[in-house]
Amino acid sequence: MIxxxxxLSPECINLELREKRKKRVIAELTGLLQRxxxxxxxxxxxxxxxxREAMASTGIGHGIAIPHCLTNLVDETVMAFGRSTNGIPFxxxxxxxxxxxxxxxxxQTATSEHLKLLSKLSRLLTEQQFRAQLIEAPTAEEVIELxxxxxxx
Amino acid sequence: xxxVVFVLNTEELLDDVLAAYVEAGISxxxxxxxxxxxxxxxxxxxxxxxxxxxxxxxKPYNKTIISVVSDEDAIPRLQKLLDKITGGLSLPGTGIxxxxxxxxxxxxxxxxxxxxxxxxx
Numbered sequence: 001m002i003x004x005x006x007x008l009s010p011e012c013i014n015l016e017l018r019e020k021r022k023k024r025v026i027a028e029l030t031g032l033l034q035r036x037x038x039x040x041x042x043x044x045x046x047x048x049x050x051x052r053e054a055m056a057s058t059g060i061g062h063g064i065a066i067p068h069c070l071t072n073l074v075d076e077t078v079m080a081f082g083r084s085t086n087g088i089p090f091x092x093x094x095x096x097x098x099x100x101x102x103x104x105x106x107x108q109t110a111t112s113e114h115l116k117l118l119s120k121l122s123r124l125l126t127e128q129q130f131r132a133q134l135i136e137a138p139t140a141e142e143v144i145e146l147x148x149x150x151x152x153x
Numbered sequence: 154x155x156x157v158v159f160v161l162n163t164e165e166l167l168d169d170v171l172a173a174y175v176e177a178g179i180s181x182x183x184x185x186x187x188x189x190x191x192x193x194x195x196x197x198x199x200x201x202x203x204x205x206x207x208x209x210x211x212k213p214y215n216k217t218i219i220s221v222v223s224d225e226d227a228i229p230r231l232q233k234l235l236d237k238i239t240g241g242l243s244l245p246g247t248g249i250x251x252x253x254x255x256x257x258x259x260x261x262x263x264x265x266x267x268x269x270x271x272x273x274x
Binding site: 052055056057058060066068069070093111115118122 | 200201203
């Protein structure tokens with residue numbers, strides 16, 4: 001199974017998101033993926049993810065959102081991470097703004113892998129201490145290191 | 154003594170399935186309303202809402218029949234009957250039948266006893 005550590009790369013991590021609104025944040029994160037040449041059309045991917053968000057918000061509470069989709073726009077699973085100090089209104093289950101936003105896109109046929117990744121990510125993020133460490137992490141490399149350690153357990 | 158568990162995916166077959174239990178010699182069972190993990194995740198957990206698409210064709214709800222069986226010979230008889238009713242349990246989406254050993258049970262009805270409390274001849 002693909003590890004979250006393996007999916008994260010420093011160029012697809014933004015520890016201070018510029019945008020303040022959900023749709024724009026999604027586009028900001030897909031823009032990171034496009035600049036890192038992990039997706040050809042970041043705008044189209046943002047559209048797919050926003051379409052998915054309309055079905056039900058992926059703001060799972062505790063300041064976390066995991067916008068995602070399965071799409072033919074990617075050949076392999078890609079991930080971007082954005083952090084917002086003040087939080088982004090994300091229609092979350094607990095009405096709290098999302099501070100930690102993980103954007104995930106997988107190939108249309110990778111259903112099982114996508115489900116496993118979503119489950120793993122949401123499980124890791126239920127740990128309050130882990131979330132606090134992500135909020136405090138000074139660099140993108142430190143974020144990846146935190147995931148590496150968490151996935152080793 | 155075994156605990157026999159049968160998850161029946163096609164609820165419409167419940168009458169026939171329970172008749173099969175009786176025919177196989179299992180006269181007592183508990184029927185529970187149940188639902189598949191896929192349905193619960195995709196309909197009740199927003200993070201997985203987009204997987205409704207992959208639920209298509211699957212039965213969202215099912216019945217789970219549990220029974221403590223003293224006469225273990227009844228289990229292969231039951232399996233044969235359930236295969237006929239469901240079209241074959243080896244086919245995906247029909248149901249799951251399994252048994253586990255029971256080391257203690259009380260409160261069971263003696264399956265060799267009639268309603269009148271007399272031993273069957």
